Amino acid sequence: MTTADTNSWTGIRAELLRRIHSRVWQPGEQIPHEADLAEEFGCARTTVNRALRDLAESGLVVRKRRAGTRVALNPPQRATLTIPIIREEVEALGKTYRHSLLERDFRPLPPMLHGAFQVTLGADVLFLKTLHFADDRPFAFEERYINLDAAPGARDMTFEDVSANEWLVHSAPYSHGDLSFFAVNADERMSRKLDAAPGTALFSMERITWSGALPITHVRLVYAPGYRMRTEI
Amino acid sequence: MTTADTNSWTGIRAELLRRIHSRVWQPGEQIPHEADLAEEFGCARTTVNRALRDLAESGLVVRKRRAGTRVALNPPQRATLTIPIIREEVEALGKTYRHSLLERDFRPLPPMLHGAFQVTLGADVLFLKTLHFADDRPFAFEERYINLDAAPGARDMTFEDVSANEWLVHSAPYSHGDLSFFAVNADERMSRKLDAAPGTALFSMERITWSGALPITHVRLVYAPGYRMRTEI
DNA sequence: CACGTTAATATGTGCATGCATATTATCTTA
DNA sequence: TAAGATAATATGCATGCACATATTAACGTG
Numbered sequence: 001m002t003t004a005d006t007n008s009w010t011g012i013r014a015e016l017l018r019r020i021h022s023r024v025w026q027p028g029e030q031i032p033h034e035a036d037l038a039e040e041f042g043c044a045r046t047t048v049n050r051a052l053r054d055l056a057e058s059g060l061v062v063r064k065r066r067a068g069t070r071v072a073l074n075p076p077q078r079a080t081l082t083i084p085i086i087r088e089e090v091e092a093l094g095k096t097y098r099h100s101l102l103e104r105d106f107r108p109l110p111p112m113l114h115g116a117f118q119v120t121l122g123a124d125v126l127f128l129k130t131l132h133f134a135d136d137r138p139f140a141f142e143e144r145y146i147n148l149d150a151a152p153g154a155r156d157m158t159f160e161d162v163s164a165n166e167w168l169v170h171s172a173p174y175s176h177g178d179l180s181f182f183a184v185n186a187d188e189r190m191s192r193k194l195d196a197a198p199g200t201a202l203f204s205m206e207r208i209t210w211s212g213a214l215p216i217t218h219v220r221l222v223y224a225p226g227y228r229m230r231t232e233i
Numbered sequence: 234m235t236t237a238d239t240n241s242w243t244g245i246r247a248e249l250l251r252r253i254h255s256r257v258w259q260p261g262e263q264i265p266h267e268a269d270l271a272e273e274f275g276c277a278r279t280t281v282n283r284a285l286r287d288l289a290e291s292g293l294v295v296r297k298r299r300a301g302t303r304v305a306l307n308p309p310q311r312a313t314l315t316i317p318i319i320r321e322e323v324e325a326l327g328k329t330y331r332h333s334l335l336e337r338d339f340r341p342l343p344p345m346l347h348g349a350f351q352v353t354l355g356a357d358v359l360f361l362k363t364l365h366f367a368d369d370r371p372f373a374f375e376e377r378y379i380n381l382d383a384a385p386g387a388r389d390m391t392f393e394d395v396s397a398n399e400w401l402v403h404s405a406p407y408s409h410g411d412l413s414f415f416a417v418n419a420d421e422r423m424s425r426k427l428d429a430a431p432g433t434a435l436f437s438m439e440r441i442t443w444s445g446a447l448p449i450t451h452v453r454l455v456y457a458p459g460y461r462m463r464t465e466i
Numbered sequence: 467c468a469c470g471t472t473a474a475t476a477t478g479t480g481c482a483t484g485c486a487t488a489t490t491a492t493c494t495t496a
Numbered sequence: 497t498a499a500g501a502t503a504a505t506a507t508g509c510a511t512g513c514a515c516a517t518a519t520t521a522a523c524g525t526g
Binding site for chain 3: 498500502505510
């Protein structure tokens, strides 16, 4: 017995994990049910339930009513990645953050976004182009559209002091959003802004957030060369 | 009252969410404690706890003993992204998956990986180079090192029928791993394999998995042009 | 034998309660 | 008054219990 610490729910989870990793319970195999495990560990079923629920959340086991719990066949690599506000990301690197607003105007939504980002027909959106710096070196380039129906206050903001990102999280919190990551080649313009050779592969992120059915903002971020997004699983 | 459905924990979570989104409770503000909320909703404290715990997990509120619960100031965008096995990813697109093994040999670990991937001194690792196809078009290019101490069975596998990825999840489950995403330019070789013009920006992922302290495998995946990794928040 | 009904069962969830633990505020005491 | 001991308090967790719900197996019935 590795004698899982105490019989706290985390201790029980640890022991269950050990059995899965050491292949005592093989992938696809059904494991004893909650009541039996509770008896074995000498704890309440609720406690076993808590442990199993946690394992199910991380995808390691699959649970079905009546059918029981079984070890996942193809445990999906489920990673939670935390996308911080750029200022915090830069400061976490021990560097000084600053940003500069390159453009700010009201314009119709570009047709490219009509599908994913539906604003009132014919209404202008606020367009912002920002460059983020870490220790005076370009860190990321940002193009953003803000739906003024969702964040009317944005109309009067210059966004020179506080970044749109930070202002929005406080003023127009989103309920959900779509996120995608991809690679782009630096074009002429990006190359100048980000201090990268033309054609350099750049890591890029696109994000749309909504408050209910109302779209709030569309952002496209292009990071300077060498950027890596990291996480643990 | 939007009268959150029932007073199930999800219903209560929904109501709490509504108050946060509608700014009844402002960012940084302390919210009533569990006991009060339980009384208000006419449910047990446990149930409120469940709802609050869930909100804390997704980063929307911050909880501290004695100090109480407060709405997060900078709710981090926390996204859970599921990284599927490539075969499943391809098949989910409605395409036919196949892969071809380009290289397979035993070699010393390249010095570049000595830091992050520590195998027995001087021991060879299994090196695999694989190309993944979707409908006979290149989908992703994979370079993998397998620590034979962690997965001795790999020595006798050809990996022509089952991919190393799938074999490993079943034969040498990992306990944790590091994951990173970035962009690379297609070099001459990659350009040929992935059917991309030289220099094209390609989305790439690097992953190391361990079983406890024992490293299992190091993978580098480079996706064909146009690949996007998506998720929701 | 096919098919729909019913019962059995494992997980999901809620409740009341008690104790544990971290953190803050307050009260002593030198 | 400053520093340390102590109490108060909010969340964290474990327990025992009851009932809900999904799913499977068994059972009838035509």
